[in-house]
Amino acid sequence: MPLTQEAQAEIDAARASARPTLRAVSEGMEAQLYTAHPVLDHGFVRVIDYMGDDSAIVQAARVSYGAGTKHVSNDEGLIRYLMRHWHSTPFEMCEVKFHVKLPVFVARQWIRHRTANVNEYSARYSILDREFYIPEPGQLAAQSTVNNQGRGAVLEGAEAARVLEMLKGDAMRAYDHYEAMLSQDGQQGLARELARMNLPANVYTQWYWKTDLHNLFHFLRLRADAHAQYEIRVYAELMCKLVADWVPLAYAAFADYRMGGVSVSAKGVEVIRRRLAGEAVTQETSGMSKGEWREFVEVFG
Incomplete structure (x- = not known):
């Protein structure tokens, strides 16, 4: 379970x-x-907090008072225009x-998006829990033969059992030593800020991550993409659902464009x-590189 009974009680009390x-x-x-979504x-x-909704986007675009127009279709059209024209x-x-x-290791990939305010759990101040990400069998894949940063079969x-046993054993052994x-327990020991360096990259951390909708859409466009690494993609896909509930008109335009x-x-x-003019175009006559042509054909055939 990702939450303790005490944490769930705090969430229930807040809700x-x-x-x-008046906002x-x-x-x-x-x-x-x-609500904590696993x-x-x-x-x-x-979601801890939020500001604004679909009407806030329209209001800012028009620099107007109050909510958007009385016609939702007008607000939707404006939002789609804003999205369409970047x-x-x-x-x-x-x-x-x-x-x-x-x-x-997911957090280190995520933090590359530098357009957010972040405050992470401090392993200098607190002791990390004995929790590690261990992939499901279906996510244990070999290196891709065509993509240097992707997975293959x-x-x-x-082979799967051997790798899984090493992942579990190494994680537990590292935490035991930590x-x-x-x-x-009465020993002088090592400072927390030093002992943490022995932990593997699959140990869990936590943070508060605050961003605006424009930069969140950029994050989701990259990380909810089918080519993104699975372990960060599942977070992005869940966040897509939350954003769709928050600003349905803006998210619909984002999903479309x-x-x-x-x-x-x-x-x-x-x-x-x-x-369209009837010419049979090949990669050699297109002026594109092999990589460009492959991506073009994936979309347009």
Whole structure:
């Protein structure tokens, strides 16, 4: 279980304490506040706070008073226009703060998105829990033969069992030594800030991560993509569902233009025009590299 009984009791108490407010409220996000949604084997994502809703995007774009127009279709059209033409500042008017529990190696990949405010659990001050990410058998895969940063065929049989046993054994042994080194039980021991360096990258950490909607969409476009690493993708996919509840009009536009759309180069546009004119275009006559052509064909055939 990703949550202790004490943590769940705190969440239940927070959700039971409703207060009136004059600020913009998203009913969908109110239903999600504080709830811990499990991810992987010990992780979770929960929304701690948020600011703004779909009408806040429209209001900022029009620099108007109060909510958007009385016609939802007008607001939706404007939001889709803003998304379609890559406007950013109206989406920056909405913010959200997440509490995330995740493996350290996922956190180090995640922190590459430098457009958020982050405060992480301190292993200098506190002792980390004995919790490690151990992949499900279906995620134990060999190195891809065509992608230097991807996975290939899933391991099976004795090979899968061998790798899984090493992952579990090394994690437990490292934590045993971590505990043995700490300054506790009457021994002088090692300072926490030093003992932590012995822990593996699959140990779990936690942080508060606050960002605006524009930069959150950028994070989700990259990390919820099918090519993203599975362990960070499952976090992003869950966050997509939370954002869809929070700002449904903005998320629908994002899903259409960013997640479902593609960016085509000038060469790609020219190839499409030539194809529409009846010409049989090949990689050699397209002006594209082999990599560009492969990606083009994946989308347009």
